Amino acid sequence: MRYAYYPGCSLHTGAREYDMSWRAVCEAVGIELVEMEDWSCCGTVHVTSVDRLLSLALAARNLAIAEAMGLEIAAPCSGCYKNLRVANEALKTDAELRAKVNACLPRPFQGSTAVKHPLYIILDDVGLEALGDPPRPLNGLRVAPYYGCVLTRPAAAQPDDHPEDPQGLDRLLGTLGAEVVPYYPAKTKCCGGAVLLSHTDVAVDLTGKLLKQAKEVGAQCLAVACPMCQMALDAYQSRVEKQLGERLDLPIFYFTQLVGLALGIDEGRLGLGRLMVSPAKALAEV
Numbered sequence: 001m002r003y004a005y006y007p008g009c010s011l012h013t014g015a016r017e018y019d020m021s022w023r024a025v026c027e028a029v030g031i032e033l034v035e036m037e038d039w040s041c042c043g044t045v046h047v048t049s050v051d052r053l054l055s056l057a058l059a060a061r062n063l064a065i066a067e068a069m070g071l072e073i074a075a076p077c078s079g080c081y082k083n084l085r086v087a088n089e090a091l092k093t094d095a096e097l098r099a100k101v102n103a104c105l106p107r108p109f110q111g112s113t114a115v116k117h118p119l120y121i122i123l124d125d126v127g128l129e130a131l132g133d134p135p136r137p138l139n140g141l142r143v144a145p146y147y148g149c150v151l152t153r154p155a156a157a158q159p160d161d162h163p164e165d166p167q168g169l170d171r172l173l174g175t176l177g178a179e180v181v182p183y184y185p186a187k188t189k190c191c192g193g194a195v196l197l198s199h200t201d202v203a204v205d206l207t208g209k210l211l212k213q214a215k216e217v218g219a220q221c222l223a224v225a226c227p228m229c230q231m232a233l234d235a236y237q238s239r240v241e242k243q244l245g246e247r248l249d250l251p252i253f254y255f256t257q258l259v260g261l262a263l264g265i266d267e268g269r270l271g272l273g274r275l276m277v278s279p280a281k282a283l284a285e286v
Contacts, residue, residue: 001125003074003116004066005033006084008227009041010077015227017271021256022076022118024269028260029126033074036065042075044083045194053100059087060101060109068107072114074121076256078226079194082150085115089156117151119225119255120159123168128175135264137177140285143258144183144219145169146210148229149190164188169255173223176262181217186210193228196236207232208240211248220282223255230254234276251279261286 011019026033043058063084066073075081091098092111102108122131147166155163166188170180191210192203211233214222224230234252241248252275260270261283272279 001030001121002032002034002071003121004069004071004113005035006039006042006062006066006073006075006080007035008039008075008077008080010227014231015077015254017274018076018227018230018254018256020269020271021254021260021265024265025118025122025256025259025263028263028265029122029130031121031126034069034071036062036069036073039065042080042083044077044079048083053104055083056087056091056097057101057104059084060091061105061107063088063091063113063115064105064107064109066113067110072116074116074118076118076225077228078117078148078151079228081115081117082153085156086154088113088115117159117225119151119168119172120161122259123172124159128171131172131175131259131262134176134262136262136286138173138258138262138286139177141178141282142181142218142220143173143178143253144181144214144217144222145173145187146183146191146214146222146224146229146233147188148193148224148226149188151225152188169223169225172255173258176258178258181214181219183214183217183219186213191229191232193226193232196228196232203232204236204239204243207236208244211237211240211250212244214250215248219250220285221251221253221279223253223258225255237277249277249281251275251277251282253279
C-alpha cells in the first residue's frame with residue numbers, strides 16, 4: 001500500500017509526535033508513505049469562512065499534486081482531511097466550479113484521487129484483523145475516544161461511519177485491548193481548537209467540558225486524531241484545571257501512538273516524551 005503523504009502545516013512542527021507515530025505504524029503494517037513534494041497549506045479553518053474559492057483552490061493545488069503521483073492522499077490532520085475531502089467531492093461534481101478553480105492553478109485538478117484519514121486507512125485498507133493479536137495489548141487502559149467535530153463531518157459515503165456517534169476509533173481501540181469508555185455525545189463535540197488564540201476563554205471552556213466528562217466516565221486518557229484537538233486538550237489542560245479547581249491528569253494520546261504501543265514499537269519512536277501531560281501513570285497499568 002502506497003499513499004501520497006500530506007503532512008499539512010502541523011505534522012512537521014507542533015505535532016511532530018503524530019508524524020513520528022504515524023510513520024512508525026505505517027512501517028510496522030506495510031504502508032509506504034511518499035511525502036508530496038511542494039505541498040502547501042490546504043486552506044482549512046479560517047480561509048474556508050472568508051473566501052470559498054480560495055479555500056477550494058488551495059486544496060485543489062494539493063489534490064493535483066497527488067493526482068500527478070498517481071496515489072491516494074493520506075492526511076492525518078482532521079482539518080486538512082476535511083478540507084481536502086470536501087474540495088475533492090465538490091470539484092468532482094460541479095463542472096463550473098472546477099473550471100473557476102482550475103483557472104487559478106498551474107496544474108489542473110482532474111478528480112482522479114481520493115483523500116483518506118489514517119484512522120480509516122487502518123480500519124478499511126489494513127483491516128482490524130491484521131491487528132487482532134498485538135504484541136503489547138492495551139489491557140487495563142481505559143480510553144475515551146475523541147473524534148472531534150470535523151473527522152466525520154460533513155457525512156460522506158466513504159468512510160462509512162456515523163457523523164454524530166462514530167464507532168471506528170472505538171473498534172480500533174477495542175481490538176488493541178483497551179477498555180473504551182462511553183463517551184457519547186462528547187466524542188464529536190468541538191474542543192475549541194480553531195479559536196484557541198482568538199477566543200481562548202471559549203476554547204478553555206469547551207475543552208474543560210470534554211475533559212470533565214472523560215474523567216466522570218472513568219477514562220485514564222483520551223485518544224485523538226487531530227493536532228488542534230490534541231493541543232487544546234493537552235497543552236491547555238493546566239488552564240482547565242485552574243478553572244475547574246481540580247486535578248484532571250488525563251494524557252492526550254494521538255491514536256497512532258496507542259496503535260504503536262500495542263504493536264510493540266519503541267516509545268521513543270512514538271514521541272511520547274512530547275506530550276504535556278505525562279502518560280507514565282496511565283501506561284504503568286498496561
